[in-house]
Amino acid sequence: QMNTSKLEQAVSLHQEGKLEEAEQAYLDILVDEPENGEALKLLGVMACQKNNTEEGISYLEAAIEAAPEVSEYHLVLGRALFEAGEYNDGINSVTKSGEIDPGRADVYATLGYFHQHIQNFPVAQRAYERAAVIEPDNVKFRVGAGLSAYFAGQADIASEYLSAAFEEDGSIHQACYGLALVKADAGDI
Secondary structure, eight states: OOOHHHHHHHHHHHHTTOHHHHHHHHHHHHHHOTTOHHHHHHHHHHHHHTTOHHHHHHHHHHHHHHOTTOHHHHHHHHHHHHHTTOHHHHHHHHHHHHHHOTTOHHHHHHHHHHHHHTTOHHHHHHHHHHHHHHSTTOHHHHHHHHHHHHHTTOHHHHHHHHHHHHHHOTTOHHHHHHHHHHHHHHTOO
8 A cells, every 4th residue: 555644745735725736745645656546536626626638538537447446436426527517427436436436415416407507407406415415514404405306396395404404593594595486486585
């Protein structure tokens, strides 16, 4: 296994915003260990941060080739693909992440967001609901489920989710917005 302190040092540089030094440190790791999935993933993340999405996607695909069983790599690749406008490939990659690790709420929240973005609201609702089951304390997942339910034509379900979310955390503007839509449709405003 790879010398983790080298990787930790590279990550520290990355977090401090010293991107050139961090990039060189990641590349140095790959010289010793070309199949290091974590270094490949982080180079991919860094490339995407610099708006070199194609390069980022290449690194992320290499990370998956090196370690196809790591859920995180599929999730990050999915986000990069989606950002690049490759919606179906992005969704497929994030879905694969969830198959590998079905206990990750962030995976299902990402799928919810992606499906909302392409206006596939019933699927978005189910993804947010799954995220909320995994992480019941996350109010934003219930708001996502509620808004998706509203746009899927499920006003009653939307109202339940959004009311509960609003009672729990009144600072989430999307919950107010969603409730206003539901009430307007019902003629209650």
